[in-house]
Amino acid sequence: MKEIKHALILDNQLIADNIYKMTLEADGIAREAKAGQFVNLYCKGEAKLLPRPISICEIDKDRGRITLVYGVVGQGTKEFSTLKAGEKIEVLGPLGNGFKIDESKAKNIIVGGGIGTPPLVELVKQLKGEKEVYLGFRSQSILLEAFKVYGANVHVATEDGSEGFKGNVLELLKKNNAKGEIIYSCGPKPMLKAIAAWAKENEIAMQVSLEERMACGIGACVGCVCKIKEKDELDWQHKKVCKDGPVFWSDEVVWDD
């Protein structure tokens, strides 16, 4: 039987303004996890009933550890940020389907936006071939070193120009005239939508990791849906981000909302 685990927190550090990195001892999860999957983190606060879905940033199968990188945006992530190494946290996972890694592709483009960047680290770690990582942030970048360690070329765009290219990540892709056989992407929906249009134009297959508000995280409540085409924009189904995703092919997604 599956169950929520009480995982030991090995580390929980501020790595940038309002962004924390948490390392968990979670043998079972690490053993099974794939890049792009997520976990449910549960709050201790009694008013906060729903699990918080957080992507797995890195998997250390040997030591049975996973790392998570999360931004403090509301009550739940605020609670997580107060936890100390040595304490425990309830966690369930791995959940969802990760990225479908296509080893036949020699040139990979990886596009991350803001707090959508973390799951791309494990992906880049596992990808073979050339890895061009494009990251967009409002102002402050995260995880650049992690990508470099795994042999990626990292290109950064910030909206306020405080680091790297001033502008958004699509503009940077265009400016660099980026070329690749496949794109893996995670970030805010407007970014994904724009990149998906660019990918289509350039005939590059693209996987996107979507976000949606969730209740169960395991496919039971049908809360977390996105529109996935059956045939075309008009003939679509509501699919579950938690169970059928979070990763989808960008051309399956109905982007128009």
Add this chain to the structure above:
Amino acid sequence: MKEIKHALILDNQLIADNIYKMTLEADGIAREAKAGQFVNLYCKGEAKLLPRPISICEIDKDRGRITLVYGVVGQGTKEFSTLKAGEKIEVLGPLGNGFKIDESKAKNIIVGGGIGTPPLVELVKQLKGEKEVYLGFRSQSILLEAFKVYGANVHVATEDGSEGFKGNVLELLKKNNAKGEIIYSCGPKPMLKAIAAWAKENEIAMQVSLEERMACGIGACVGCVCKIKEKDELDWQHKKVCKDGPVFWSDEVVWDD
């Protein structure tokens, strides 16, 4: 302005089955507190909004400390029992009116029942004259030593006979043919009612400390009422246990419910 204080917990120990003694560093409260007053303890748990009223068991004005003795009966007291020395707890007080200590009385009878016993410790400490302490418990006694330290004669009754007299505390009072000029009492309402009847019969003035479910604890919500006579049993008013009490004269109280 008054305010809730974040008091440092100096100690929080199990002293009997399901009963804990907590010592707080609470200079302001200790300075003002009188025997029979109580404090509001606030829960961290977000689902538990209302303060828990707990009587002050002992006051150490010199060191700015108070001790509380509480039974674990529900969610709030369960939470309190998990707190460790060095942690803080939100506390407001002292609240209510304490016992009206009558120094003119040479022979004092003090009657406690179960978890109503704690506030009597500080009372006994402050009382002059002879102090006959009668305590009734279901099975297990608490705080006997504390009373003895302050020079009281302690008589114990337990319902199951596991300690002292087998029976209730009123039976023990009768058996001992207890004599005194005044009775101070705290415990479950049926006990108080029975002792009050005995006191009336024997023409002994008696103060009782009442309990009621509270919301504010400061007199604003009118939640915590008891019936107090204006003239007689039929002409009564609802008075606030938190603000007008918790201590009342037993002959003021309408006992018939």
Add this chain to the structure above:
Amino acid sequence: MIKEKHNLKVNIAGVELKNPVTTASGTFGSGREYGEFVDLNQLGAVTVKGVSSTPWKGNPAPRIAETYGGMLNSVGLQNPGVEEFIKNDIPFLRQYDTKIIVNVAGKSVSEYCEVVERLSHADIDLIELNISCPNVKEGGVTFGTDVKMAHKVTKEVKRYAKQPLIVKLSPNVTDITEIARAVVDGGADGISLINTLLGMAIDIHKRKPILANTVGGFSGPAVKPVALRMVYQVARAVSVPIIGMGGISTGEDAIEFILAGATAVAVGTANFRNPRATIDVLEGIKEYMVRYGIQSLDEIRGMI
């Protein structure tokens, strides 16, 4: 833990459940997902998500918002339709020794009848008519908030139901007993309550409602006082069995509902926080029975 003599069986309109614990429709899928966390054989019944005559897409996302001690949903009864349900889910559930309660959704009296007609030939145990979903409105008022409509839909549907018919009521009404009496008059063999309250949450930074649908169904521990009050009122107003729900997440909660008059209890939102909530509730009920030497829940049902 539980000794032989403690009897957990309950009877709902002639159908015997091995224990009083079922799932709240829409929170447990058709049992597959939570079946990986709990042994479905242990549940008195599984109540599946609402099914309609044809597939429904439901409402747009976001569909979920968290509130203080509760949550909102605006799923809007997304489901693959009764045919798919019968094909895929009944055979799955029949592998387990548990009763099947099927929640029925509809946008018109005739759609309700159509689904019930279809289900009456299927291998299920009880039908739960959902006339109370706040997320799908026809004509502005749901069937569950109008005495006449509630009566009418129950009466019509009853003609097609071969299994006992439970009607699930909405709490968003002035007088729940009036509606309860109306559906019992219409032929309901049992009553489920409460469905969700109608609620709302706003994202103050984006300055718009969190739910795409603006308002949604409010559930979870926060709503328990309303649910318990309504079960209490309805238990006094009618004599059919009641499946009580609304915020149940512990055995103690369940006992409160049984004391108020419920025959069975359903666990809903609690599953999202604790996938084993159903079993924890069941264990809690057993502990209470052992502690107080209760042989059968009949001894305490409705004794408040």
Add this chain to the structure above:
Amino acid sequence: MIKEKHNLKVNIAGVELKNPVTTASGTFGSGREYGEFVDLNQLGAVTVKGVSSTPWKGNPAPRIAETYGGMLNSVGLQNPGVEEFIKNDIPFLRQYDTKIIVNVAGKSVSEYCEVVERLSHADIDLIELNISCPNVKEGGVTFGTDVKMAHKVTKEVKRYAKQPLIVKLSPNVTDITEIARAVVDGGADGISLINTLLGMAIDIHKRKPILANTVGGFSGPAVKPVALRMVYQVARAVSVPIIGMGGISTGEDAIEFILAGATAVAVGTANFRNPRATIDVLEGIKEYMVRYGIQSLDEIRGMI
């Protein structure tokens, strides 16, 4: 913190409050007790506990029960009567630079009128007619759950009110907009909502309701989604100002209500957990205005 240019003033039926924060009737006494924790001069208004024509004893104890994220009360409008109130509490409150809103209780139309008549000659700013207390029932239905009664009592009372008349609505209704329209038709100059939901809690060990009155009024953060939904609905249905309440304990909560259409907000149950809740709510509103460069709450009111 707040710069000069941020204007917190709000106007309720011609009465200007220096800021939108008031207290929910019955949770703040007449201001004396919480006046030891907060400077009453800082509040937009103090809404006092319900007053009736003669002294009321209220309901028996226990009157309070805690629930998950909320509470129940069955105080039953205990109060010393309007004369005592006028004698003791108005002079006390008039020491402060804050508006006085007096909540009026009654058991009949004539009692409401009598109290309002008396208050209309007193030095107060606004009258809040409580037709929604779930703890005192006459004839089984409160005035606030019946469209005709709500209309009638408002209309009658309005004849006696010299101050603007706010009517406080009950959330225990099928359609809140119907009641809101009825009281506005009857002459209400403003609407307060929500009063408490009707709820219940059971002591499973004693096997009886926790409240001596069996059921009670349910309030606190748990009820916020229902309150917010109703404020939103009512703001769209009528054009009088709304005092929003139900679970407000932070500035963010208050902003949600203002976005939904409330002109002012009242802090109730939150005071019990945090005696400075009113001020914390006010500070939170200011912070939000500063963060988003909002000059006046008019810019965001009802924009959802």
